[in-house]
Amino acid sequence: MMRVLIVEDEPTIARAHHSYVERVPGLAPVAVAHTGRAAVDAVAKAARAGTPIDLVLMDIGLPDMSGLEVAAALTRIRPRPDVIAITSARDLEVVRAAVAHGVVLYLLKPFTFAAFRDKLERYLEFRSALPADSAGVSQQDIDRAFGALRTPDTRIPTPKGIAPQTLEEITRVLRAAADGLSAGDAGRAIGVSRVTAWRYLERLADDGVVKRQTDYGRTGRPQVRYVWGRV
Known part of the structure; x- marks a missing residue:
């Protein structure tokens, strides 16, 4: 080792x-x-x-x-x-x-x-x-x-639909948000749609650098917030 x-x-x-x-x-x-x-x-x-x-x-x-x-x-x-x-x-x-x-x-x-x-x-x-x-x-x-x-990095092409610049912007605003962000919040912060922001946030969560937190709010409808930090 x-x-x-x-x-x-x-x-x-x-x-x-x-x-x-x-x-x-x-x-x-x-x-x-x-x-x-x-x-x-x-x-x-x-x-x-x-x-x-x-x-x-x-x-x-x-x-x-x-x-x-x-x-x-x-x-x-x-x-x-x-x-x-x-x-x-x-x-x-x-x-x-x-x-x-x-x-x-x-x-x-x-x-x-x-x-x-x-x-x-x-x-x-x-x-x-x-x-x-x-x-x-x-x-x-x-x-x-x-x-x-x-050797050229041919084994891990950038995942389809993932742009390095957008990933960096999502990471930047998420790290600055102590209480985390929803996909909608993150999308508005960097000027992309909620669905686009959600895709990048899910990528970070799957990689283990972002935690998913479920908030139910007043209406009881669950909303996922993404918080920078180890899962």
Whole structure:
């Protein structure tokens, strides 16, 4: 089992990522850090204890330091963990800096569980393609390992009727609503129909990052509200 550290400053999202990792065979979420300093300390402590972290799921926008600064600090710890960036940062310079700091994969928020699982499965393929010992690797080993990471994402096309930009807008307004939103509320907030909003909210609920709550109101007619958070 690969030991995974989740680094995310927003507790609700951290719990969702923890739940996601639990659903991927071969990976075990062993700790959560909400700041960059806590992340470095957790990796160093695990290494000293002889139970090193294999993989860090790194948010870039942390409150005390950049996730890229954390990634750079982790290169000085042995054994060094791999890093997958999980972020909404789309700036080209950030992406280039992530590569320069040894980030092996880059996953943009928001995403479905299928996309998350695909990235982690690619990472597991990458690790399994490399020899277990440190005697050395062949060109074939290297090509096979990096091929697992870089192969075009043909296995998980965007689900029919799901547009990434709309999914991001739905996610944004839902996260800002402490008491959750109905499909009608969400649709009005971003300028789409109730049915369209409902489809995206159901997708998020099926992926486990949104909770469904049934309100009966004064008339007794049930209305489903969607609340951001771990199911």
